[in-house]
Amino acid sequence: MQFHIILVSPARPENVGAAARAMKTMGFTSLRIVNSDAHLQPPARWVAHGSGDILDNAVCFNTLEDALSDVTFSVASTARSRAHYHYYCSPVELAAQLIERKAWLSDVAIIFGREDSGLTNDELALADILTGVPMKADYPSLNLGQAVMVYCYQLADLIAQPDQHVKSNVPDQKQYLTLRLRMYQLLEKLNVADDEKLSQWIQQRIGFCEQRDVAMLHRLLNDIEKRL
Structure with a gap:
């Protein structure tokens, strides 16, 4: 790293x-x-x-x-x-x-x-x-x-520590940014983008997610977007 x-x-x-x-x-x-x-x-x-x-x-x-x-x-x-x-x-x-x-x-x-x-x-x-x-x-x-x-x-x-090879099954090194943008886009679709507390929570908490959490949230967003 x-x-x-x-x-x-x-x-x-x-x-x-x-x-x-x-x-x-x-x-x-x-x-x-x-x-x-x-x-x-x-x-x-x-x-x-x-x-x-x-x-x-x-x-x-x-x-x-x-x-x-x-x-x-x-x-x-x-x-x-x-x-x-x-x-x-x-x-x-x-x-x-x-x-x-x-x-x-x-x-x-x-x-x-x-x-x-x-x-x-x-x-x-x-x-x-x-x-x-x-x-x-x-x-x-x-x-x-x-x-x-x-x-x-x-x-x-x-x-x-010795460098580890970044896992090849991670397709997007910008996963945090991508997840944040997708969350904001979802708020827009749901007409709640003006909810400042919710937007701040997204901004503050996504960075603390581990790889598995980020992957699962992307998967959840895929399901929500399909449903919408």
Whole structure:
């Protein structure tokens, strides 16, 4: 399973350098930058300290949607109190979620937001799962480099494990996205698309489904669509 670390509009080059150093230390190699050139500024390389190759090979995108266009599963980090959604997993719980997916999904993106404002609700909606670091203090904030290190450390064991071949009986690597779109189309057909709570539940919960659950939901939708 390939991991991509995505930084959305990072403002401080030092933070990008710290993130690159965290990645290199834990064995991660793929860095994607959205709408920023902070990684090209000298302070980023000073702080990266031996992780310049991560910065040199970073791939830039104009939008988060572009950065996720070829990604099969995505995880957005956010502060619990600021998000529009309610279903989260901690870094430890995220690792458990990804162990099951290692055999049938080819890659995962971990998304980190802006230092001052994080990710917008529209950007959070692009992710399959939301995650946050439980805080003991009243001020729920981590430096960007620290946040990247927490997740890289927690997920490093997945990188260390031997790669498994993605199961050939999985026809669509975008099964989560396809399932979500089919669910929304069903809501339209049933004239309940304006049910905000139901739509939010679909957005929040589908990402937690395991492969068998996703397959069964697709099968259920096939039966419902035929009946309709």
